[in-house]
Amino acid sequence: MADNRLNPEALSARLQQLAQAAAIHQWDLGASCSTDTSVQVDRGEAKQMKGAQRSAITVRVWNDKGLVGITSTSDLSDAGLERALGGAHAASAFGNSEETPAFSPLATAPLVSLDQPLREPQPILTLLESLKEAERQLLDRHGAIGTVPYNGLAQRSSERLYLNSDGARRHQLLTTASIYLYARAEEAGRKPRSSGAVRMAYGTGDLDIAGCIDEAAERTIAHLDYAPIETGSYTCVFSPEAFLDLIGAFSSLFNARSVLDGVSLSQRDSLGQSMAVPFLSIRDNGLHPGNIGASLFDGEGTPTAPLELVEGGILRNFLHSEATARTFGVHPTGHAGMGAKVAVGPDWFEIGPTPGSGGGQQGLDRFSHGGPLVVIDSLSALHAGVKASQGSFSLPFDGWLVAGGVSRSIEAATVAGDIRKLLQAIVGFEGEAKVTPDGLCPYVWVEGLSITGEA
Structure with missing residues (x-):
């Protein structure tokens, strides 16, 4: 993630130049990009292993009448940004005069500092083995727990960006991880009972997997x-x-x-x-x-x-x-x-x-x-x-x-x-x-x- 981070200052400068060339005086951009890895298991075997890179980039342009046009893109090259600005400007002609958002007066106000440590992602096979072990431990908690039909272990590296033509430059990097375990228990002559638990952290190594197993087991057993x-x-x-x-x-x-x-x-x-x-x-x-x-x-x-x-x-x-x-x-x-x-x-x-x-x-x-x-x-x-x-x-x-x-x-x-x-x-x-x-x-x-x- 570190090598592909967005550069707010450089991106803002490029957008300002392209907007001026197109006679666009007011614009803003919001972007959200992430790299996700997740696994699911079924009775000790891999059920699903996924990796994905996602990006959602939105550009808004205000025309001379104050109407707003909006477009989305995934291309941050000069050509891609030029097309996005042009598309949003063309769309502004059809903007709703009764819905006219403006820049937030607080878009350049100071941000607080949060302790959000960035964690390195773990290999997907490491995630798989961790989830297999969690499933095994949960199945061993009670003879009636036969399956853990809903489960998942996921990690995400993401960044968010907001820029506007008045000089706002917002940027945030974040890593998160989550695990959920939802067990199914059944006894002879009785209806199946289910319950589960979820945990979140900044990285997979910080997840309270043991606590998640305990809570899922306790809740499921209590419903038998x-x-x-x-x-x-x-x-x-x-x-x-x-x-x-x-x-x-x-x-x-x-x-x-x-x-x-x-x-x-x-x-x-x-x-x-x-x-x-x-x-x-x-x-x-x-x-x-x-x-x-x-x-x-x-x-x-x-x-x-x-x-x-x-x-x-x-x-x-x-x-x-x-x-x-x-x-x-x-x-x-x-x-x-x-x-x-x-x-x-x-x-x-x-x-x-x-x-x-x-x-x-x-x-x-x-x-x-x-x-x-x-x-x-x-x-x-x-x-x-x-x-x-x-x-x-x-x-x-x-x-x-x-x-x-x-x-x-x-x-x-x-x-x-x-x-x-x-x-x-x-x-x-x-x-x-x-x-x-x-x-x-x-x-x-x-x-x-x-x-x-x-x-």
């Missing part, structure tokens, strides 16, 4: 002794992963682009209003040390920064691009993509109690009598079972029923509700916040959710 659950209303305890998945599915609540497009439950005047229990806080913090693969800047060059979304149950901020921030009269927040109509999305959530609020401990104390609880370990079918613009969800889940101090896996069930009511029905938080690939969150207790058991 299952029983049906009666349909009814239950107090539920969401695992950190499950609650983060649910909040992520309803992230349009915090998305200024969704608000302006009329597909969010929030309105322009929702800021400052209560949307959750008074001890809940949600922050988007892509710079958290636990966020492996954190981006230093967004698709418009705006620096990534922590943003309080919900504080003390009050909606404080929306996620913004340059265009939405301009409409709201605020600064961009570093959550934009790149395009003629710029998309907005979250980075990495931190969810937990508002400092000084007690975290709902009084609410948790009400359940010390050991009444029935449903522990929701993981949610499924999030794309099909969530209606984000309406607030409703109906999602299959894996979990346990805890009654009389005894925990037993639930055979099959669905949890349903409305996200607005759920946020007002949070009882409290339990345990230390856990770092996951999607964010930081403790266990979350929610009262009065509808659980439908298998008929």
